Amino acid sequence: MSDTRFSKPLIYMLIGSALILALSLGVRHAFGLYLVPMSHEFGWGHNVFSLAIAMQNLIWGAVQPITGAFADKYGSKIVVAVGGALYSIGLLLMAFSSTGLMLNLSVGLILGLALSATSFPVLLSAVGRAAHPEKRSLAMGIASAAGSFGQFIMLPSTLLLLQNIGWSAALIVSAILIALIIPLAWMLKAPMYVAPNASSLTGKPALSFKQILVIAKNHTPFWFLALGFLVCGFQVVFIGIHLPGYLIDHGFNATTGTIFLALVGLFNIVGTYTAGWLGGKYSKPRLLMGLYGLRGIAIIGFLALPLTTWTIYAFGVIMGLLWLSTVPLTNGIVANMFGVKYLSMLSGIVFFTHQVGSFFGGWLGGVNHDMTGNYNMVWMFSILLSLLGIVVHFFVNEEAVIHD
C-alpha cells in the first residue's frame, strides 16, 4: 500500500500555495475599498470603478482556462511567477491611474490576467497534482482555507493602510506585498504524484489538450458540475455585495454589518478546510448537494425568522461555513474525473461559469433593488438556485473518465 501522508516537499508546496493564495485573494478582496477614495479624488461616478472591476471579473473568468492550459503545459511555478509580476505591475499602475482608461487597463486587463495566474484553479491544481489521491481533497482544502484567511485579514489591513497613508501609497504597499509571490512560486516544486498504474508507467500514450477537451465536452457530469459552480458564484456575490444594503433597508447600523462580514470571513476559513477534509472521506457530489441544500435552508430561515442582530450573526456564521467550501470539493471532483495532467485548464473552465454566476449575482441584485426597492425577487431566485444546485450535483459522479 502506498504512503498517503504528506511528504516534506508537499508540505513546503502547501505553505507556498497557501501564502500565494492568501496574498492574491486577500489583496483582490479589498479592491472595493478603493472605490470611494479614488472616485472622490478624480470626480468619477461610481460607474467608472465598477466598470473596471466588472471587466476584471470577466477577463479573469474568460482567460482562466487558457492560463490553466499554460500551467498544465509549462508548470505552475512559471505561470504563478509571471502572474505575481503582472499583479504587482497592475497594482503600481492602478496607484497612478487618473483616468477611466488607465483604470480599465490596470484593474480590468492586467489584474484580471494576473488573478487568473495566481488564484484557485492554478494553485489548487498544483497542490492536487502533488498529493496522494486520498489526501488530495484535504490538501486542496488547506490551500483554499489560506485563500479565505487572506480575504479575512486583508480587508481590515487595507482599510488601516488607506486611513493612515492614503489610497495611492496603500496600493504601492500592496504591490510590494504581491511581489513576494514571485519568489514564493519557487516553492511549487513538489514532484507530481504518480499512481502505480499510471499511463506513463504502463507505456500508454498521454492524451493531448485537444483530446482531453473533446472528452470533457462530451462528459455530461462535467457540465452539471460547472452549472453547480455558477450557482455558487451567484449566491456568494449577491449576498456579499447586497446584504449590507439589505440590512440598511431594515434599519440596522454599521456595527451589525461589520460583524456580519467578519463572521462570514472567519467561518469561511473553517468551512473551506472542513469541506476539503470531508471530501477525502465522503462523496464530494453528495457533500455539494448537502452544501447547496443548507444554503437554501439558511436563506429561507433568514428571510422567515424575525430579523434581529442574532439571526443576522447566525446567518453570517452559517453562510461563512458554506462560503468557499465549494471550491476544494468542485476542484477535487474535476481531478477525480479527468486526472491531474490537465487539471488547471479544466478547473479553469468550471471557474469561468462561477464568474458568470458572480456577474449576474452582483448585477441582478442591483437591478431588483432599483426596480422594486427590495431584494425579494433575487432572494427567491437564490433559493431556487439552491434547488438547482442539489439537482445538478445529483447527476455528477466523480468516477474517473481518465486514469493517469
Place this chain on the structure above:
Amino acid sequence: MTDSLFGLKAMIALAVIGFISLAILLWFKTPQLFEYFNQAFCPH
C-alpha cells in the same frame, strides 16, 4: 511521522493561530469597514 515533520507542523499551527488572532484584532480596530462597503456598492 518523523520528529522534523512534527516540529514543522507545530510551527505551522502556531503561525495559523497567531495570524487568525491578529486578523480578529484588526477587525476590532476597523469598525468603519461596513460604511466603506455600503458607500461603494449600495445605492441607498
